[in-house]
Amino acid sequence: MLLLLTTWLYHSHKSDEDFSDVDEHQSVEDWADPTIPRVISWASFFGAKLMQDSLLKHFNRHACPYKCLYTDRKDRYSPSSPSVVIYHSWDMSSRHLPPPSHTYRLNVFFSHESTHLSGYNYQYLPRDFFNANMSYRRDADFFLPYDRFEAIEQDVCFGVACS
Numbered sequence: 001m002l003l004l005l006t007t008w009l010y011h012s013h014k015s016d017e018d019f020s021d022v023d024e025h026q027s028v029e030d031w032a033d034p035t036i037p038r039v040i041s042w043a044s045f046f047g048a049k050l051m052q053d054s055l056l057k058h059f060n061r062h063a064c065p066y067k068c069l070y071t072d073r074k075d076r077y078s079p080s081s082p083s084v085v086i087y088h089s090w091d092m093s094s095r096h097l098p099p100p101s102h103t104y105r106l107n108v109f110f111s112h113e114s115t116h117l118s119g120y121n122y123q124y125l126p127r128d129f130f131n132a133n134m135s136y137r138r139d140a141d142f143f144l145p146y147d148r149f150e151a152i153e154q155d156v157c158f159g160v161a162c163s
Helices: 002-012 028-032 050-055
Strands: 038-041 069-071 083-088 105-111 132-135
Parallel strands (some): 038 069, 083 105
16 A cells, blocks of 8 residues: 555656665655655544554565655655655544645545544545545555455364364
């Protein structure tokens, strides 16, 4: 899922520079470089850090062929840098949004709930504010399933004698 976001950001970027992997613990120089795309969560995830505690938890940034900066810190946003800003539907505030961008910004609406349970803050934004969505639904721009079912390869008896 983040690889898809990173791929989109890389291919929409005008530079021919080599983009290798990076994490938020990179140097101050990386964060000062406006050509390195940023993937920023703009809301928490039910009180937890959306990027660190959820989205990046199983994402191998070292296997990603692109150099991007990932963070939960809003102060890392730069209007002059290409960026993906992820808003968790339930925790976002329509009154605290990033300043307008001088470059193209992907505003991603993220929800793992049905529309009825997605909160109401997004309803106060212009209808065209979000230009991508990420959810458990297969028709989302960025599909992020809850988990998966796996076939059991051997007999499992769950504490009782197997016959």
